[in-house]
Amino acid sequence: xxxxxxELKAEISALLKAKDGVxxxxxxxxxxxxxxxxxxxxxxxxKLALLFRLTSREMAAATFPYxxxxxxxxxLKLLTPEQSAALLNELSADDRTAFLDDLPLDLxxxxxxxxxxxxxxxxxxxxxxxxxxxxxxxxxxxxAVHPEWSVRESLDYIRQHGYDRETLNVVYVVDDGGRLIxxxxxxxxxxxxxDRPVKELMDxxxxxxxxxxxxxxxxEMFRKFDRVALPVVGEGKKLIGIVTVDDMLDxxxxxxxxxxxxxxxxxxxxxxxxxxxxxxxxxxxxxWLVVLLIGEMFTATAMAFxxxxxxxxxxxxxFVPLVISAGGNAGSQAATLVIRALxxxxxxxxxxxxxxxxxxxxxxxxxxxxxxxxxxxIAIWSMFSPVYGEHxxxxxxxxxxxxxxxxxxxxxxxxxxxxxxKRLGLDPxxxxxxxxxxxxxxxxxxxxxxxxxxxxxxxxx
Amino acid sequence: xxxxxxELKAEISALLKAKDGVxxxxxxxxxxxxxxxxxxxxxxxxKLALLFRLTSREMAAATFPYxxxxxxxxxLKLLTPEQSAALLNELSADDRTAFLDDLPLDLxxxxxxxxxxxxxxxxxxxxxxxxxxxxxxxxxxxxAVHPEWSVRESLDYIRQHGYDRETLNVVYVVDDGGRLIxxxxxxxxxxxxxDRPVKELMDxxxxxxxxxxxxxxxxEMFRKFDRVALPVVGEGKKLIGIVTVDDMLDxxxxxxxxxxxxxxxxxxxxxxxxxxxxxxxxxxxxxWLVVLLIGEMFTATAMAFxxxxxxxxxxxxxFVPLVISAGGNAGSQAATLVIRALxxxxxxxxxxxxxxxxxxxxxxxxxxxxxxxxxxxIAIWSMFSPVYGEHxxxxxxxxxxxxxxxxxxxxxxxxxxxxxxKRLGLDPxxxxxxxxxxxxxxxxxxxxxxxxxxxxxxxxx
Numbered sequence: 001x002x003x004x005x006x007e008l009k010a011e012i013s014a015l016l017k018a019k020d021g022v023x024x025x026x027x028x029x030x031x032x033x034x035x036x037x038x039x040x041x042x043x044x045x046x047k048l049a050l051l052f053r054l055t056s057r058e059m060a061a062a063t064f065p066y067x068x069x070x071x072x073x074x075x076l077k078l079l080t081p082e083q084s085a086a087l088l089n090e091l092s093a094d095d096r097t098a099f100l101d102d103l104p105l106d107l108x109x110x111x112x113x114x115x116x117x118x119x120x121x122x123x124x125x126x127x128x129x130x131x132x133x134x135x136x137x138x139x140x141x142x143x144a145v146h147p148e149w150s151v152r153e154s155l156d157y158i159r160q161h162g163y164d165r166e167t168l169n170v171v172y173v174v175d176d177g178g179r180l181i182x183x184x185x186x187x188x189x190x191x192x193x194x195d196r197p198v199k200e201l202m203d204x205x206x207x208x209x210x211x212x213x214x215x216x217x218x219x220e221m222f223r224k225f226d227r228v229a230l231p232v233v234g235e236g237k238k239l240i241g242i243v244t245v246d247d248m249l250d251x252x253x254x255x256x257x258x259x260x261x262x263x264x265x266x267x268x269x270x271x272x273x274x275x276x277x278x279x280x281x282x283x284x285x286x287x288w289l290v291v292l293l294i295g296e297m298f299t300a301t302a303m304a305f306x307x308x309x310x311x312x313x314x315x316x317x318x319f320v321p322l323v324i325s326a327g328g329n330a331g332s333q334a335a336t337l338v339i340r341a342l343x344x345x346x347x348x349x350x351x352x353x354x355x356x357x358x359x360x361x362x363x364x365x366x367x368x369x370x371x372x373x374x375x376x377x378i379a380i381w382s383m384f385s386p387v388y389g390e391h392x393x394x395x396x397x398x399x400x401x402x403x404x405x406x407x408x409x410x411x412x413x414x415x416x417x418x419x420x421x422k423r424l425g426l427d428p429x430x431x432x433x434x435x436x437x438x439x440x441x442x443x444x445x446x447x448x449x450x451x452x453x454x455x456x457x458x459x460x461x
Numbered sequence: 462x463x464x465x466x467x468e469l470k471a472e473i474s475a476l477l478k479a480k481d482g483v484x485x486x487x488x489x490x491x492x493x494x495x496x497x498x499x500x501x502x503x504x505x506x507x508k509l510a511l512l513f514r515l516t517s518r519e520m521a522a523a524t525f526p527y528x529x530x531x532x533x534x535x536x537l538k539l540l541t542p543e544q545s546a547a548l549l550n551e552l553s554a555d556d557r558t559a560f561l562d563d564l565p566l567d568l569x570x571x572x573x574x575x576x577x578x579x580x581x582x583x584x585x586x587x588x589x590x591x592x593x594x595x596x597x598x599x600x601x602x603x604x605a606v607h608p609e610w611s612v613r614e615s616l617d618y619i620r621q622h623g624y625d626r627e628t629l630n631v632v633y634v635v636d637d638g639g640r641l642i643x644x645x646x647x648x649x650x651x652x653x654x655x656d657r658p659v660k661e662l663m664d665x666x667x668x669x670x671x672x673x674x675x676x677x678x679x680x681e682m683f684r685k686f687d688r689v690a691l692p693v694v695g696e697g698k699k700l701i702g703i704v705t706v707d708d709m710l711d712x713x714x715x716x717x718x719x720x721x722x723x724x725x726x727x728x729x730x731x732x733x734x735x736x737x738x739x740x741x742x743x744x745x746x747x748x749w750l751v752v753l754l755i756g757e758m759f760t761a762t763a764m765a766f767x768x769x770x771x772x773x774x775x776x777x778x779x780f781v782p783l784v785i786s787a788g789g790n791a792g793s794q795a796a797t798l799v800i801r802a803l804x805x806x807x808x809x810x811x812x813x814x815x816x817x818x819x820x821x822x823x824x825x826x827x828x829x830x831x832x833x834x835x836x837x838x839i840a841i842w843s844m845f846s847p848v849y850g851e852h853x854x855x856x857x858x859x860x861x862x863x864x865x866x867x868x869x870x871x872x873x874x875x876x877x878x879x880x881x882x883k884r885l886g887l888d889p890x891x892x893x894x895x896x897x898x899x900x901x902x903x904x905x906x907x908x909x910x911x912x913x914x915x916x917x918x919x920x921x922x
Contacts, residue, residue, distance in 0.1 A: 035666050038685050159652050168648045169630050169689060186648050187629045191620050205496050223714075224499045226707040228630060228689050245706050246687040252710055253684075256717035257801055263724060264797020264894060265790055273802040278819065282826045285794050289868075292790050293831050297838060299782035304848050311775050314768060320778075321760040321785060321902055328786075329726055329753050329895040333746050336725025340718055341734040358739065365743045370754050377758060387765050407750070433725060433894045434790040441782055 008039065016047050021054040028055055033062035041066035049078035061090035069102050070275060085114035094139040097126045101136065134218050135211035138232050138241030144172040145198055147181060152194040169228045172239055173198055180231055180239040182206050208233045209243060215251050220345060222248045259343055263336055265434035295438045299445055306449045313460040315389050316452055319399050326370055327406035327444040328437030334359055334414030335436045339428050342418065352419050363411030367404035375400030391460050398455045402448045409447065410440045469500065477508050482515040489516055494523035502527035510539035522551035530563050531736060546575040555600040558587045595679050596672035599693050599702030605633040606659055608642060613655040630689045633700055634659055641692055641700040643667050669694045670704060676712050681806060683709045720804055724797055726753065726895035756899040760906055767910045774921040776850050777913055780860050787831055788867035788905040789898030795820055795875030796897045800889050803879065813880050824872030828865035836861030852921050859916045863909045870908065871901045
């Protein structure tokens with residue numbers, strides 16, 4: 001495809017330039033709109049508007065979801081109200097929900113009013129589900145048949161109702177009340193006699209989601225069951241929609257992006273980094289930076305408390321950044337590892353003591369390694385240079401011992417804090433690397449100066 | 462399903478306890494092995510071994526991939542060599558590659574020798590592809606037909622060769638030389654006359670991968686084309702396998718996990734946090750912590766350089782952790798955002814100047830906000846407390862101005878460093894939050910003491 005894609009785009013551009021609607025339609029009929037969509041979505045918006053005017057509204061509806069939000073806006077402005085209405089009515093329900101969801105309320109309402117009464121009702125009911133819920137991601141493009149129908153009747157029904165649907169990999173079986181009984185992979189309809197009832201294709205075994213389920217729950221189900229689609233059932237097991245695996249890839253990406261952005265110490269952006277308006281990006285980043293700055297101010301308070309010691313032993317100050325950053329780094333590591341393991345469902349919250357035991361052991365080992373290196377660095381250096389004063393060896397012991405304690409402390413804080421957040425019903429990823437580092441900085445200073453006081457009392461202090 | 466799942470597991474456990482092979486087989490025939498597999502994979506390994514002995518090897522092969530590596534090991538030890546051989550021969554090619562790949566070489570060779578000559582050749586050829594390549598993830602469970610075959614002939618062929626295949630959502634069309642001509646969704650075979658040739662179902666448009674492509678490339682294609690499967694073609698466009706979307710969900714998860722672990726400042730684990738042996742975990746974490754510690758030692762060197770100033774103005778020391786951590790936090794944010802945007806392909810490397818411009822503006826704004834807060838904190842505090850000495854206002858100016866410079870500097874370093882790594886062909890995620898923080902700590906100290914020297918010269922210094 002890569003070769004033909006470029007050629008195809010050039011051909012389409014030429015036909016558009018010549019405003020050759022007939023040639024264009026002829027060119028494009030060979031393709032399914034859903035196959036063509038990701039390719040032509042790269043065209044400039046102005047060309048797309050022209051293309052949609054000259055071809056079918058199916059083409060427009062298939063391509064629209066591939067555009068960035070900003071391109072979607074500009075495109076709608078280039079179309080007449082009638083064309084916009086046709087496009088919005090043709091969009092599949094989940095794509096429309098995703099689009100309307102990102103708009104300011106007034107604009108969304110304006111566009112809703114362009115929809116036909118039926119489609120408007122669908123759109124409103126989907127938008128009524130909570131953000132990030134399965135209901136928001138549902139599509140209504142599924143095919144449901146009855147168990148007593150024959151395969152032939154089912155195929156006739158599919159031909160009338162679902163031929164071109166992207167989502168036709170699974171057929172759903174419902175009873176007269178619309179309650180889900182089973183899901184049957186479409187390929188099973190291929191084989192055997194067409195006179196058999198659908199009942200004979202069933203295995204009575206299906207997995208289903210509820211519309212209020214969080215999308216992370218859906219992701220978990222798809223990870224577990226390796227399906228291409230899962231049905232969504234409402235009250236009384238009534239089938240109300242389906243969720244498809246290609247949306248799950250997006251959800252997995254978005255969830256990971258959210259976690260990564262939070263771990264990096266900013267709020268989740270909800271839109272791509274490159275297209276987030278500057279003022280909104282600054283706001284999302286400033287909030288956490290200010291919170292962290294205020295937290296870090298306690299380091300100044302802690303150090304003011306030790307000011308006399310500092311004045312007596314300025315050499316101690318040289319190692320403050322070294323010691324506290326080692327604790328922060330150990331904490332960042334532990335927090336990141338635990339948060340990701342939680343997100344992937346690798347352990348249950350009630351197994352927190354297993355994590356604590358692991359981190360106690362790992363933190364001690366890491367602390368001993370870093371402590372030894374810190375001790376040797378100062379001890380060896382002081383053999384060749386007077387910069388650390390006459391008590392250099394005691395300073396080396398202070399730094400070495402502090403590193404052991406602070407790295408262990410950092411690992412424990414970093415690993416346990418996300419679990420506490422989760423237990424309180426908060427997002428564990430809020431416990432970002434910079435957040436843990438700040439927590440550990442303040443307590444790390446107290447550890448450092450306490451160790452110094454013990455080791456250097458009577459000599460430097 | 463959730464309700465029935467628990468019941469079903471209890472029933473299976475009871476039948477296993479009674480060693481009732483006939484009852485068990487009767488119970489299980491209603492289910493497709495692939496549907497049952499994720500459910501029974503939760504059973505203890507000993508019960509599974511018994512289950513596999515009493516039922517079909519299809520059941521064993523379907524369930525095996527759902528087990529954790531350690532459970533897979535234990536299971537194979539519980540089976541006789543004949544049973545192991547049957548299981549391994551039955552496994553689908555991609556699942557087998559994934560399993561063998563995680564084993565020590567000697568054990569993998571031992572198991573390879575259990576395979577039939579044909580399967581051994583397949584396994585060896587797949588393992589010969591580079592790690593994380595598309596070739597390693599391929600499955601050979603696809604159905605290929607010829608364009609001149611009728612739909613009826615194709616269905617007969619599918620019935621013989623691909624009835625129960627998980628992957629039968631797309632049928633591939635090849636010429637006499639085995640070269641891929643098109644892919645046709647299986648539902649198109651459902652509709653219309655069975656006497657039509659396959660040719661009439663084709664649209665001449667397909668996307669394909671190469672076996673040496675990196676799995677990230679595959680992920681990008683799936684993101685773009687929303688397919689359930691993509692074909693893999695070798696030299697001369699010969700069809701050699703397919704990759705399915707459920708594997709892509711795993712790849713997206715694994716790639717995000719790798720990036721998150723690196724961002725948190727450790728090496729990527731390649732296995733779950735909870736099951737990584739302790740010594741290996743400590744090693745993966747220690748490497749980076751030691752590198753960062755050695756990097757951070759330059760802060761001691763930098764501070765030793767300013768030791769005279771510090772002795773004269775101990776009050777300056779109080780704000781060292783505050784100032785350098787603000788730079789580190791800003792850097793962590795910027796690095797994380799840019800690395801994730803790169804991973805999702807949101808911008809091209811040659812657009813680096815766009816990122817730089819954004820970060821210049823954001824960094825300046827964030828620096829001004831933090832600088833103002835820092836200034837006010839010290840200025841206001843000093844009205845009520847003598848702790849910052851007679852030159853408190855000048856100290857406040859020093860801290861405020863330093864914050865502006867350091868936050869801007871942190872944002873620039875954090876955003877540009879990942880791009881430089883990428884340009885050099887290295888993994889941008891290596892530029893972790895702790896790494897950027899360490900870089901900014903050292904340079905931040907130099908900025909802070911330089912500003913202090915300018916502002917406080919003649920008064921405190």
